[in-house]
Amino acid sequence: MPLEALLFDVDGTLADTERDGHRPAFNAAFREFGLDWDWDVPLYGKLLAITGGKERMKHYVDTFRPDFDKPSDFNDLVAELHKAKTRHYTAMLAEGNVPMRPGVKRLLKEARAAGIRLAVATTTTPENVTGLLEHSLGKGSTEWFEVIAAGDIVPAKKPAPDIYVWALEKMGLKPEQCLAFEDSENGIRASRGASLKTLITINDYTRDHDFSGAAVVLSDLGEPDAPATAISGTWEGLGYVTLESLKALHRS
Ligand code: XBP
Ligand code: MG
Numbered sequence: 001m002p003l004e005a006l007l008f009d010v011d012g013t014l015a016d017t018e019r020d021g022h023r024p025a026f027n028a029a030f031r032e033f034g035l036d037w038d039w040d041v042p043l044y045g046k047l048l049a050i051t052g053g054k055e056r057m058k059h060y061v062d063t064f065r066p067d068f069d070k071p072s073d074f075n076d077l078v079a080e081l082h083k084a085k086t087r088h089y090t091a092m093l094a095e096g097n098v099p100m101r102p103g104v105k106r107l108l109k110e111a112r113a114a115g116i117r118l119a120v121a122t123t124t125t126p127e128n129v130t131g132l133l134e135h136s137l138g139k140g141s142t143e144w145f146e147v148i149a150a151g152d153i154v155p156a157k158k159p160a161p162d163i164y165v166w167a168l169e170k171m172g173l174k175p176e177q178c179l180a181f182e183d184s185e186n187g188i189r190a191s192r193g194a195s196l197k198t199l200i201t202i203n204d205y206t207r208d209h210d211f212s213g214a215a216v217v218l219s220d221l222g223e224p225d226a227p228a229t230a231i232s233g234t235w236e237g238l239g240y241v242t243l244e245s246l247k248a249l250h251r252s
Pocket of ligand 2: 009010011012013182183184187
């Protein structure tokens with residue numbers, strides 16, 4: 001079956017959003033609410049095991065803050081905190097300080113020009129996706145993506161395959177017609193769970209993750225003047241990921 005579509009994770013894959021984006025946005029929300037919660041870089045790495053911001057905050061309280069006296073409306077507090085966090089995060093995006101990872105824009109443009117269909121499958125909140133696309137990829141780039149599957153649209157977040165299954169159904173595609181792009185173990189468990197061939201680009205938080213089942217694990221997508229390196233699997237491309245090299249990976 002020919003390659004018809006590319007499905008992209010967002011956080012860690014399109015852009016390095018977690019350490020200097022989501023993390024400080026959570027901390028700003030905690031301060032706003034007068035909480036003494038503070039997520040430093042190593043702690044946030046541990047918390048990333050739980051996908052979804054609301055789920056992550058609940059996990060933090062249960063695991064790291066047994067001293068916290070949960071109010072009876074704890075779920076509402078978490079929802080309000082998450083709204084504040086999203087406000088802080090999208091304000092950061094609007095400043096345009098969260099760049100796309102190497103090769104992302106180049107590859108998306110190449111795929112688009114060749115009529116390859118594009119989609120997003122992510123755990124993060126929908127407005128975070130559009131904010132990142134519009135401010136970091138370019139105005140109007142949200143329209144490049146036929147489907148943006150995000151956030152609470154499916155109740156079971158990654159590593160459940162549901163978000164990918166939802167996107168495939170919406171596009172009327174079989175997994176064999178697509179490639180997925182991920183950066184994390186929870187991400188590849190979701191994409192492989194939906195039977196998608198998956199290309200991994202690692203980042204500082206995910207380099208030691210278990211990427212069993214990946215078609216290839218790369219440092220990044222690379223650029224002509226800054227080639228990607230293969231972490232595992234063979235990569236016979238030009239040194240950077242092109243549509244032609246993706247088609248070869250898809251056939252293999
Ligand atoms: C991303 C997530 C999200 C973000 C924060 O995972 O797990 O929770 O960290 O965004 P993936 P929200 O890259 O696998 O999609 O606070 O909006 O959830
Ligand atoms: Mg990710």
